[in-house]
Amino acid sequence: MVAAIIVIGDELLLGQVIDTNSAFIAQRLSELGIKVVRKWTIADTLEEINQALKEASQLSELVFLTGGLGPTKDDITKKAISDFFKVPLQFSEKNYEHLHQFLTYRKIPIRDSHKVQCYIPSNAELLENKLGTAMGMWIEHNNKIFISMPGVPDEMKYILLNGALPRIQKLWKGHFVSSKTFHTCGVGETEIAERLEPVLLEFMDRITIAYLPSIAQVRFRITTVGQDQNEMNELLDQCSIVIRKEFGQLIFGEDKTLLEIELGKLLKENKLTIGTVESCTGGTIASKLSSVPGCSDYYKGSIISYATEIKETLLGIPDELIQEHNVVSSQVAEAMVRNSVGLLKSDLIISSTGIAGPDGGTEKIPLGTVFISCGNSKRILTRKLTLGKNRDRNIEAASVLALNLAREWVLGIEI
Template sequence: MNASIITIGDELLIGQTIDTNSAFIAQEFNKVGIWVKRRVAVGDVAADIEHALDEEAQQSQIIILTGGLGPTADDITKPLLNHYFNGKMVIDPGVAKHIEYLFREVYRRPGPISERNKKQAEVPDVAKVLHNANGSAPGMWFEKMINNRKTVFIALPGVPHEMKGLLSDEVIPRLLQHFKFPHILHRTAVTAGMGESYVAERLIDFEAKLPKQIKLAYLPSYGMVKLRLTCQGTHIRKMEEETDLLFEEMTFLLQDILLSKKDEPVEAVIGHLLLQQGKTMATAESCTGGNIAHAITRIPGSSKYYRGSIVSYDNTIKEALLQVPAGILQAQGAVSSETVEAMVKGALQQLGTDYAVATSGIMGPDGGSDRKPVGTVWIAAGNEEKIVTRLLQLRFEREQNIEIATIQALLLLRKVILGKE
């Protein structure tokens, strides 16, 4: 059973808005056995949207659209769908009542509700209305016979929290009632410290013997490679047994570079380690500007092991708050092994933690020199007994350099915690 996702809006095409809706829909569909075959983005142009509907209906039995359901003139999806399915616009009493409730009780807007907002209650009479508990634009469900099969078209708002609520509360339960889906099973491992091609070399024999219903995917990122085994079938118990055995074999072959047997970021792995040991950590950041702290605190429950950060972007802050000796800054410079080592010591003392990690570097696009070019970054991690430093020579743009330095600093901290450095 294939699905297509059509995202609508000029803002997506010009890069003003990042499409997170497609990723969420694909993940949720995958959980219930719906395979997303294609994702298409189109602008606010009626002919383009209609063309996308025609094209995707030849590919998939489920077509889901997001965007263009708002109250403004550029929101053309609803009238277009009314025309596409030969419907007539009517006021839905349930939607009208919900809009009244939102503006009076939730938004508490003074004065009368505008005609533009009241018009949100208009829907094509050929659509089943899907209740949007989080907003005024209802979802809509259409059905049409195409190539002798029932094809479902579902229109959802583009606002992410509204779309998510509708997908979880309305769309997926209805799809499960209408169709019988196969099972899709994933097992993901995360490795660190070895490039994708080298990891693949290790798994040549393993990959060659995989049964046809199980596929291996390589998903590289900065300093890490995810390996995902995917199995499709109808007998879930048999699928789990077969996939789990192969997953254990694969992770055994990669045990020296294995970061996690789950699809999780390195900051989550560090959190598990610190909780197991009953230890705490802090961050002392210069060039990463708090990005490591942000990564750590994205993990629920991080307050149990993370104390805080000192973002010492300026040298005066390094001296005053982290107690980095002025002599080191003058002789070695802020971007040096000696400075990040002193930053770790200062963070351990000032924030009273068991571990600390530090960064200092030149992220670009300028600020480098012949001796320390743009992309020169020193990272350090350690505790009271031992501090390890490492030099990175990065070659990307500023944002990428910050992200890579963040991940490498966290990977170094993990090794320190495990006693592997």
């Protein structure tokens, strides 16, 4: 079975909105061994949608449409679908009930323009959407399946994962694609590749490697395709052993995970609590830690001492220490840790102080210099980072590397 994706919306052709949906759909399909053969990005008109539906249904057995299901006037996908299949639009009581429940929970009155959303092509089955007003649609026609979903990513994902994919999985038994993703932090793509490819040499005829770098992190993914799932899993396990042996604790997790999730697990296992004292990262470390559901088991709180005077008054860091070493120094980063263990009632503290940019810096302490520190009065790890000139990237890199430093601290290692 092959699939095609039609991404609808003028805003996408003009580049006003980034299409994350087609990648998400492609990823889920590729996990099932279903190949996406083409993607279209088209305008929000009856003619364009009709034309794309024609082409897509000639090429593939599974056609996804995203976008064009909201309440505003530029959304005409339902009309286009009903034209394409030559069926009428019908008022759906099920859709109205959903709309009513959804809006009532949020104390929003139902407007006439909301009700327009309840008219659906008569051959469509509805797919539940817990996150928004527009429901998904499932249409079977001439042994092909058409799935229409709203363009809002969370809503699309909800409908895909809970409504569409489980039904597709029941219908499709094909060959398989298996993969395993490994997450690393603090080492560049080039070094990872240079270490990885020699150790995987004997497997290279059966696997492919993809590198997925992001700021201060590199993920790599090994993929194998075949018919025998046991054999494939065994191959991936063999690769895993070799990879783990080469990289050790440099790998912080596998498959769907995040550094903050893995750190959270470690803290929980070790019954440790954590807090952050941030200067240049301005709360980004805190927001990453607190983004993890259940983080209240280990995350206590933070002080963002952005202004130097807050470092002095709230954290009690002596003016002399700042004058002697500079506010951007390992001494201040470590004092931030020591002075806040008590304030934040935490077993360990992460701190950051640096020059994020885009301006600032001196010859001695250039733009992009950041000190991160982690620990408590008994044991502290401190790193000096030499980053670039882009503020957003520097904040992200320092935050990620600081979380990784906390991981090292808990593991009792230095990677």
